Amino acid sequence: xxxxxxxxxxxxxxxxxxxxxxxxxxxxxxxxxxxxxxxxxxxxxxxxxxxxxxxxxxxxxxxxxxxxxxxxxxxxxxxxxxxxxxxxxxxxxxxxxxxxxxxxxxxxxxxxxxxxxxxxxxxxxxxxxxxxxxxxxxxxxxxxxxxxxxxxxxxxxxxxxxxxxxxxxxxxxxxxxxxxxxxxxxxxxxxxxxxxxxxxxxxxxxxxxxxxxxxxxxxxxxxxxxxxxxxxxxxxxxxxxxxxxxxxxxxxxxxxxxxxxxxxxxxxxxxxxxxxxxxxxxxxxxxxxxxxxxxxxxxxxxxxxxxxxxxxxxxxxxxxxxxxxxxxxxxxxxxxxxxxxxxxxxxxxxxxxxxxxxxxxxxxxxxxxxxxxxxx
Numbered sequence: 001x002x003x004x005x006x007x008x009x010x011x012x013x014x015x016x017x018x019x020x021x022x023x024x025x026x027x028x029x030x031x032x033x034x035x036x037x038x039x040x041x042x043x044x045x046x047x048x049x050x051x052x053x054x055x056x057x058x059x060x061x062x063x064x065x066x067x068x069x070x071x072x073x074x075x076x077x078x079x080x081x082x083x084x085x086x087x088x089x090x091x092x093x094x095x096x097x098x099x100x101x102x103x104x105x106x107x108x109x110x111x112x113x114x115x116x117x118x119x120x121x122x123x124x125x126x127x128x129x130x131x132x133x134x135x136x137x138x139x140x141x142x143x144x145x146x147x148x149x150x151x152x153x154x155x156x157x158x159x160x161x162x163x164x165x166x167x168x169x170x171x172x173x174x175x176x177x178x179x180x181x182x183x184x185x186x187x188x189x190x191x192x193x194x195x196x197x198x199x200x201x202x203x204x205x206x207x208x209x210x211x212x213x214x215x216x217x218x219x220x221x222x223x224x225x226x227x228x229x230x231x232x233x234x235x236x237x238x239x240x241x242x243x244x245x246x247x248x249x250x251x252x253x254x255x256x257x258x259x260x261x262x263x264x265x266x267x268x269x270x271x272x273x274x275x276x277x278x279x280x281x282x283x284x285x286x287x288x289x290x291x292x293x294x295x296x297x298x299x300x301x302x303x304x305x306x307x308x309x310x311x312x313x314x315x316x317x318x319x320x321x322x323x324x325x326x327x328x329x330x331x332x333x334x335x336x337x338x339x340x341x342x343x344x345x346x347x348x349x350x351x352x353x354x355x356x357x358x359x360x361x362x363x364x365x366x367x368x369x370x371x372x373x374x375x376x
Contacts (some may be wrong), residue, residue, distance in 0.1 A: 001106050002035055003269070003290055004164055005081055010039040011366040016373060019043050019073055021066060023050030023085060035267075045069060052084060059088065066092040076100060077373060083109055083122075087129065094132045100376045103129070104137040104162075107287030107308060110151050123151055130154035134376060137162050139288045140309025160372060163312075164288050165365030168357050171298035174274035181275025185226070186257045192223050192339055195276040197269075197291040198283075200231030205282040205305070207240055210260075212282070212331045214244060216339065217259050223339065225260045228272055234262060273298045277345070278338050283307045284325065293360055296320075296352030301338055301345050303331070313360065319352035 002022075009018050022044055036044060050062035066088055070078070078093035079102040080086040086103050093101045110123055130136060130153050138144035138161045147153045187193055194213060198204050206227065216223050227237075234250075241248045241260060248260035266272045269291075273279065279295035279302050286308030293313050295302050302320035304310050316322040321334040338345055 001081055004106070006035050006039055006042070007167060007362060008165075008366060008369065010042055011362070012369060012373070013042065015370055016077075019045065019069070019075070021045050021047055021050075021069060021085075021089070023052075023062070024048045050085065050088065059084075063088050063092055067096060070096045070098060077102060077376065079104070081106060087125065090129050090133060100134045101132065102135050102137060102372075102376075103133050104139065105143055105147065105287065106139060107285065108143070108146070108151075109285075110146070123153070126151075126153050130158065133158070135160050135372065137372075139164050140312045142309050142312060143287060162365060162368045162372070163360055164290060164293065165362035166290075166293050166297045166356050166360050167362045168297045168353075170270055171273065171294060174270055174298060177268070177271040178274040181271045185224075185251070185261060185263075185275070187224060187275065190222055192220070192278075193226060193276045194223065194278045194280060194335070194339070195226040195228055195272065196280045196282065197228040197272065198281075198289070199229055200227065200234045200237060202233060203283060203285050204231075205284050206233065206237050208305070208328065208331075209280060209282040210237070210240060210244065210246070211328055212280075212335055214246065215332060216336060217246060220339070223259075226263055226272075226276060227260065228263045228266055230262075230264045238262070269294065270298070273300060276300065278303065278335070280335070281305065281307075281310070282331075286310055288313055292320075293356055296349075297356040299349035299353045301348035301352065303335055303338065305331070315351065315355060319348050319355055 009020055012018060020042060036042065047062050047065050049058040049065065051058055070092055075098055077100040078089055078098045080089035081104050090101055090103060110119060136147065136154050136159050138147060138159050140163065141161065144159050144161050147159060148156045196209050200206055213225050238248060246260055247258050248262065249256050249258040250262045252264045273295050279291060279300050281289055281292055281304040283305060284307060288309040292302045292304060296314060296319050302314055304320065304322055306322050306324050311322055314320050323331045323334060
């Protein structure tokens, strides 16, 4: 999410005075410090008590911190992103008379995260929050449909759809970065690298990914798998690999060649994508996965389960393959096809570059936000 918000704030700061409030990351989450270094002019305040996990004491403290900042900064607009910031930020803005309150759904937790009781409670809370939110921003048409029709969070006229944007120029001419990645992980020129990028948590369904690549690893010794990111499920996933007798390594701790490499979080995502040959996604629930958009911008073919707005940010059988949930055999077949067929891979990569440049430019995302802010 920070990969989208920080550049967006940077470009909007040409026309608006922007202050970013950022919560404390969990141990298994990526640190946004390196990303902020790319945009040194941004004003940022850290809220140490604002965390993803629920803790009533921390949540009250973070609310009071946000309230204090609002009273000092006196914003005309409060724009929140994410579940916990969306609750605390919007309530604090409402209580302190911020004129315009916006919230962007980068994804949602209305299915596949919690049990039915907790999920029902979260939906009720979001409906209540929507009651005093000026506009809600959806990042895909499918997400808009879910918010309006499936979960009835808000009325259609309250929603503005603004797709994510990619700074495509950052994913051009990555030959040197490809060499650097492959040198770092001991990848030879004749080896094939498949990667999955994101938090290692149940919703991302990494077990499905492992099942999908198992046969490839057994049949083709030149295939290497890279699990990029980290999360509380990593150790469980490592045990699953042990059960399947698939060798693996956690590279930050043990820098050796292995069929499966856990890289932990990476600050240079351009280098990672450049070094990989195929980027995969296996999520049960998604918003709009930026990793797939960036992969296509870099000319890489992608393969994904159908989740959230995936079908809107890639072309099935044009820039990659979209597989229905649970269809493991189909996922395996299409992944093997990509590995074995250079022509399909190159064609899909070229299509992906053109598709992202045409439909998901960062400039268009910034301009649409600028118009929305000004109109309100």
